[in-house]
Amino acid sequence: EVQLVESGGGLVQPGGSLRLSCSASGFTFSSYAMHWVRQAPGKGLEYVSAISSNGGSTYYADSVKGRFTISRDNSKNTLYLQMSSLRAEDTAVYYCVKAGSSSGYYFDYWGQGTLVTVSS
Amino acid sequence: SYVLTQPPSVSVAPGKTARITCGGNNIGSKSVHWYQQKPGQAPVLVIYYDSDRPSGIPERFSGSNSGNTATLTISRVEAGDEADYYCQVWDSSSDVVFGGGTKLTVL
Numbered sequence: 001e002v003q004l005v006e007s008g009g010g011l012v013q014p015g016g017s018l019r020l021s022c023s024a025s026g027f028t029f030s031s032y033a034m035h036w037v038r039q040a041p042g043k044g045l046e047y048v049s050a051i052s053s054n055g056g057s058t059y060y061a062d063s064v065k066g067r068f069t070i071s072r073d074n075s076k077n078t079l080y081l082q083m084s085s086l087r088a089e090d091t092a093v094y095y096c097v098k099a100g101s102s103s104g105y106y107f108d109y110w111g112q113g114t115l116v117t118v119s120s
Numbered sequence: 121s122y123v124l125t126q127p128p129s130v131s132v133a134p135g136k137t138a139r140i141t142c143g144g145n146n147i148g149s150k151s152v153h154w155y156q157q158k159p160g161q162a163p164v165l166v167i168y169y170d171s172d173r174p175s176g177i178p179e180r181f182s183g184s185n186s187g188n189t190a191t192l193t194i195s196r197v198e199a200g201d202e203a204d205y206y207c208q209v210w211d212s213s214s215d216v217v218f219g220g221g222t223k224l225t226v227l
Contacts, residue, residue, distance in 0.1 A: 035216075045155075045163065045206055047216040059215060095162055105210035106153040108174060110162040 002026040002109045004096045009114030016086050016118070022079040022096030022111055030054070030074040033099040035107065036081050038092035038116075048094070049081065053102070064090075086118045122211035124219035131225045138194040140222045142207030145188060150209045152190040154183060157221075158203045166205075167192060194224070202226045 008020040022034070036048040049070040050059040058070050069082040079096055093113040100108035125143040132138040142152060152170050155163035165174050167183035170190065180195045194201055207219040 044221040045208075045218040047218065050216075061215075100153075100165070100168060104151070104168070105216055106151075106165065106168045106208065107155075107163075108165050108168070110164070112162055 002098065004098060004109055004111035006094065006096045006111045006114035009094065009116045011117045011119065012086055013120050014087060014118055017082070017084040018086065018116060020081040020083065020094055020096075020114060020116070022081075024077045024079065024096075024098070027098070027109075029072075029077040031102065033102075034072060034079045035097040035099065036070065036079075037095045037097050037107070037110075038090075039095070039113075040089075040092040043092075046092070051079070083116070086116075088118050090116060091118045092116060122209070122214040122217050124207055124209065124217055126205075126207060126219040126222045128220070129223045129225065131227055132194075132197050133227045134197055134199060136197055138197050138201070138224055140192045140194075140205050140207075140224065142190040142192070142219050143188055144190075144209065147188055147190050147209065148186045150185075150211065152183065152185045153208045154181075154192045155206045155208065156201075156203045157206065163206065197224075197226055199226050 003025045005023045035050045051070045067085045071080045095113045096111040097107040098109040100106040154167040156166045157163040166181050170185040171183040182193045184191050204221045206221045
């Protein structure tokens with residue numbers, strides 16, 4: 001059974017930093033690209049970042065470029081999102097998401113999400 | 121940037137058919153994926169590559185895509201289908217794009 005378990009969310013002041021982790025199990029983690037998708041309270045889904053299966057390629061939405069860093073440790077089956085210079089508009093539930101296939105840009109498994117609140 | 125447009129809400133009586141649209145410029149040339157999100161839960165993939173269903177998703181869920189509109193069709197709607205539904209595509213200029221979401225209400 002595929003499981004994605006996020007952790008690391010919480011309350012942080014504007015300008016602060018936070019690192020999210022996503023522990024994966026039930027599939028060959030090193031074979032799949034992984035993604036982060038967020039959802040602000042009461043709002044829709046927003047694509048945040050992606051990393052290729054070997055970590056050699058990354059993507060960031062314009063809204064987080066230069067502030068967020070995605071990484072992965074295939075030996076630990078873990079995905080990370082380092083967030084810095086946080087803003088109020090970064091407040092959201094952050095989902096760790098598995099790519100549906102090696103070439104498809106769809107998401108077949110989602111974690112339960114971790115809430116990040118940016119507020120003073 | 122590529123934009124996907126969904127109606128904010130759709131209402132349907134139990135046992136009837138619900139159709140949720142997703143509009144985009146020449147969306148028929150792209151692969152469309154659909155997600156269901158119930159309150160307080162993570163999204164669940166219900167349709168991928170326009171019309172494929174993941175294992176465990178009822179046959180009542182189907183999808184189509186042509187021209188400027190993709191459609192998620194839910195037949196014989198049940199109370200448990202009440203949720204938000206999001207369409208999603210990959211675009212070469214915008215990368216992953218989600219529609220704004222449609223709230224399905226079962227009357």
